[in-house]
Amino acid sequence: MEHITLLLGIVIITALVFDFTNGFHDTANAMATTISTGALKPKTAVAMSAVLNLVGAFMSVEVAKTISKGLVNEEGIQPEVIFAALVGAILWNLVTWLVGLPSSSSHALMGGLIGAAVASAGIGAVNGSVVVTKVLIPAIAAPLVAGMAAYLAAKVTYKLGNKVGDKTSAKGYRAGQIASAGLVSLAHGTNDAQKTMGIITLALIAGGAIAPDANPPVWVIVSAGMAIAMGTYLGGWRIIRTMGSGLTDLQPQQGFAAQTSAASVILASSNLGFSLSTTHSCSGAVMGAGLGRKGGVVRWSTATRMFVAWGLTLPAAALVSAGAELVMRAGDIGIAAVTLFLIGSCLAIWFISRRQVVDHHNVNDVEPARAEEPGVVTTAIAAVTVPPTVAAAAAGTTAAATTAEVTDEALKATIPAATQTEAAPAAAV
Numbered sequence: 001m002e003h004i005t006l007l008l009g010i011v012i013i014t015a016l017v018f019d020f021t022n023g024f025h026d027t028a029n030a031m032a033t034t035i036s037t038g039a040l041k042p043k044t045a046v047a048m049s050a051v052l053n054l055v056g057a058f059m060s061v062e063v064a065k066t067i068s069k070g071l072v073n074e075e076g077i078q079p080e081v082i083f084a085a086l087v088g089a090i091l092w093n094l095v096t097w098l099v100g101l102p103s104s105s106s107h108a109l110m111g112g113l114i115g116a117a118v119a120s121a122g123i124g125a126v127n128g129s130v131v132v133t134k135v136l137i138p139a140i141a142a143p144l145v146a147g148m149a150a151y152l153a154a155k156v157t158y159k160l161g162n163k164v165g166d167k168t169s170a171k172g173y174r175a176g177q178i179a180s181a182g183l184v185s186l187a188h189g190t191n192d193a194q195k196t197m198g199i200i201t202l203a204l205i206a207g208g209a210i211a212p213d214a215n216p217p218v219w220v221i222v223s224a225g226m227a228i229a230m231g232t233y234l235g236g237w238r239i240i241r242t243m244g245s246g247l248t249d250l251q252p253q254q255g256f257a258a259q260t261s262a263a264s265v266i267l268a269s270s271n272l273g274f275s276l277s278t279t280h281s282c283s284g285a286v287m288g289a290g291l292g293r294k295g296g297v298v299r300w301s302t303a304t305r306m307f308v309a310w311g312l313t314l315p316a317a318a319l320v321s322a323g324a325e326l327v328m329r330a331g332d333i334g335i336a337a338v339t340l341f342l343i344g345s346c347l348a349i350w351f352i353s354r355r356q357v358v359d360h361h362n363v364n365d366v367e368p369a370r371a372e373e374p375g376v377v378t379t380a381i382a383a384v385t386v387p388p389t390v391a392a393a394a395a396g397t398t399a400a401a402t403t404a405e406v407t408d409e410a411l412k413a414t415i416p417a418a419t420q421t422e423a424a425p426a427a428a429v
Contacts, residue, residue, distance in 0.1 A: 007207075010339070015196050018196060021090055029281075048178075050230070052186045053193065056193065057221060071127060080120075088321030089105070089112040091345055094345075104280055110314065150284070174252045181259050242306075248291075265281045
């Protein structure tokens with residue numbers, strides 16, 4: 001094994017921690033729809049995804065090359081910069097997991113790397129053309145392409161299933177969902193596990209442990225694959241709930257269409273070396289499939305929150321990483337301070353998450369909708385409107401009086417005139 005210094009060892013361990021968070025953060029991409037439609041039990045689904053993520057890690061290294069050789073200039077990049085980048089990426093992953101929002105672990109890592117590199121060596125340390133062509137453009141195109149493909153696929157599946165009973169059709173598509181979910185997990189391993197391979201390789205190059213043009217060593221590939229598989233098996237249940245039932249209600253046909261479309265987009269991008277966000281692809285596919293069924297809807301309030309998180313991922317991770325890099329300029333004291341900050345933040349987020357536990361037992365439980373606050377117009381109308389109880393009481397009083405009058409008139413009409421005449425003097429007395 002290459003010569004590893006203490007700082008380089010810390011960076012490698014932190015990179016594997018990021019890979020672990022990437023695993024449980026992105027489990028929803030492959031298994032949320034499968035779990036929500038009941039095609040697989042939750043624990044079975046995450047176990048299957050973990051194994052296939054590990055297998056996928058060995059299938060390609062093209063994305064790892066993009067990270068280690070293309071995104072930032074290797075000259076002048078020190079291990080401290082890599083460590084700072086990982087700090088920003090890990091914290092963003094954990095914050096978005098806590099609130100149950102599917103955001104891009106890939107963009108968190110890239111944002112962290114860009115922010116730390118700029119803070120360390122200036123804007124010239126970042127290859128702008130690579131950022132645009134292999135990061136930003138795929139980030140926009142991936143959800144659109146996957147969403148359109150899933151929309152059309154859902155339309156086709158329902159049209160083909162018209163001649164088959166609903167029960168038979170649902171059973172067949174559940175089986176198809178299992179296969180397509182496995183394909184997404186395999187694609188996730190070929191794409192996301194490689195990002196950690198690339199970042200560790202970049203750290204080894206920066207630390208002088210391997211040659212500048214070297215590919216990821218075998219031990220890096222194995223360790224990265226194991227870390228993401230372990231994280232996947234843990235299961236990011238909060239994000240699985242959002243992806244499975246928070247964005248839209250999916251039937252097996254739609255789940256199959258969404259997962260097949262997302263897997264196709266991810267695998268194609270991996271072979272081209274694009275560092276694609278599997279989260280963007282799968283989320284776009286879920287929304288497209290949701291609209292592909294007649295009467296299907298997308299919960300745009302949840303989708304809007306997700307879009308905001310996507311837009312904040314790169315800059316938020318970059319700012320945290322830039323701050324961490326500036327602190328580490330103080331030397332060993334700065335490195336220790338950043339390390340303690342990372343550990344303390346991770347523990348704090350974990351303790352907060354224990355207040356409302358989401359796991360495989362309640363992942364499919366739908367939270368009750370919260371009543372909306374009355375608007376200005378509604379409040380104004382309520383202020384000038386007679387309360388229902390008062391109106392009802394008034395109406396009741398009026399009705400009683402009217403009834404009494406009618407009854408009195410009716411009695412008078414039925415009593416003989418003589419009787420009424422005799423009664424009058426008596427009343428006077």
